[in-house]
Amino acid sequence: MANMAKLLEVRGLRTSFATAAGLVRAVDGVSWDVHPGETVALVGESGCGKSVSALSVMRLIDPPAGRIEDGAILYKGQDLLSLSEQEMRQVRGREIGMVFQEPMTSLNPVVTIGRQLTEGLELHVKMDSAAARTRAIELLGMVGIPDGERRLSQYPHQFSGGMRQRMMIAMALACRPSLILADEPTTALDVTIQAQILELLRDLSRRFGVAMLIITHNLGVVARYADRVNVMYAGRIIERAAAAALYARPRHPYTLGLLRSVPRLDQPTRERLLPIEGQPPDLTRLPPGCAFAPRCAFRVARCDAEAPSLNEVDGAEHLAACWESSRLAGGARA
Numbered sequence: 001m002a003n004m005a006k007l008l009e010v011r012g013l014r015t016s017f018a019t020a021a022g023l024v025r026a027v028d029g030v031s032w033d034v035h036p037g038e039t040v041a042l043v044g045e046s047g048c049g050k051s052v053s054a055l056s057v058m059r060l061i062d063p064p065a066g067r068i069e070d071g072a073i074l075y076k077g078q079d080l081l082s083l084s085e086q087e088m089r090q091v092r093g094r095e096i097g098m099v100f101q102e103p104m105t106s107l108n109p110v111v112t113i114g115r116q117l118t119e120g121l122e123l124h125v126k127m128d129s130a131a132a133r134t135r136a137i138e139l140l141g142m143v144g145i146p147d148g149e150r151r152l153s154q155y156p157h158q159f160s161g162g163m164r165q166r167m168m169i170a171m172a173l174a175c176r177p178s179l180i181l182a183d184e185p186t187t188a189l190d191v192t193i194q195a196q197i198l199e200l201l202r203d204l205s206r207r208f209g210v211a212m213l214i215i216t217h218n219l220g221v222v223a224r225y226a227d228r229v230n231v232m233y234a235g236r237i238i239e240r241a242a243a244a245a246l247y248a249r250p251r252h253p254y255t256l257g258l259l260r261s262v263p264r265l266d267q268p269t270r271e272r273l274l275p276i277e278g279q280p281p282d283l284t285r286l287p288p289g290c291a292f293a294p295r296c297a298f299r300v301a302r303c304d305a306e307a308p309s310l311n312e313v314d315g316a317e318h319l320a321a322c323w324e325s326s327r328l329a330g331g332a333r334a
């Protein structure tokens, strides 16, 4: 396993936005990767840079305000940042699929379900219209939408919220991508539908060997569906571990706080939920030290002076960016 090729490797990514209030450092020198077939999560509070990370991979950061300033995004070994816009369109259509939180903003309300599905197949994999239609019906079946033949002539508003999200997944899968970026794919849905959609994503990922990046603020989702987890805070990754290790032995106080602030599916009434006090920092004025220090119960003088880098805390698979992570080593969660 040691040398398993990476499907996607983000290295030192820096993405910022010029705003009236100053330069927003949305993603500030971040590295993470995804292996073939693996499900990786990107977790953190609102505004920490999760969506900007995914949009950067897809090169969907709008200039001139938004800019990828530095880094590399290696997909199957090739840097996406060096591709032409036309080559990038092929990557978006065929190689990497995307599922967003709110399907209605990505589905065209005046185009039939069938047309939206067949368009990409005709454009990117050069299917003729009959083959694309057959594949579209097959795709609807794969995502659990029966009666595909009839559904093809319907419009998005004739679908329920859960069905629209299934439709988005069908579109993302249409050209057999190697990777799907799912940005909060279920937050707009009610709880039972959320679980169904996540289970669908997991089944499809296993059946077709598609790797997934799941973006969520919900650690409950992460525990059940991800292999590895990257925890983000203020544009940086502050902890990375296998999902089970992150749950059992979080080594960054922020992760600990996140775990205490979400209900656990297995023990819903185990403890009182403790929200993390305070607010994330202003991304135009990041402090010189650790960005989490002002909210941190483990803070020491060094935390304000010097930002800790992401270091091994328990072998090469568990990293944390915290000067005091050894104080959390003994299972601070209990």
Ligand SMILES: Nc1ncnc2c1ncn2[C@@H]1O[C@H](COP(=O)(O)OP(=O)(O)OP(=O)(O)O)[C@@H](O)[C@H]1O
Binding pocket: 017, 018, 019, 024, 025, 026, 044, 045, 046, 047, 048, 049, 050, 051, 052, 053, 065, 066, 217, 283
């Ligand atoms: N187009 C933009 N112009 C200016 N600032 C932006 C723009 N897009 C994102 N940002 C800022 O970048 C930061 C990261 O945003 P991002 O959307 O990645 O957060 P997120 O982690 O996805 O949050 P959420 O959980 O709310 O979706 C935020 O401070 C946001 O305000």
Ligand SMILES: [Mg+2]
Binding pocket: 050, 051, 052, 183
């Ligand atoms: Mg987001």
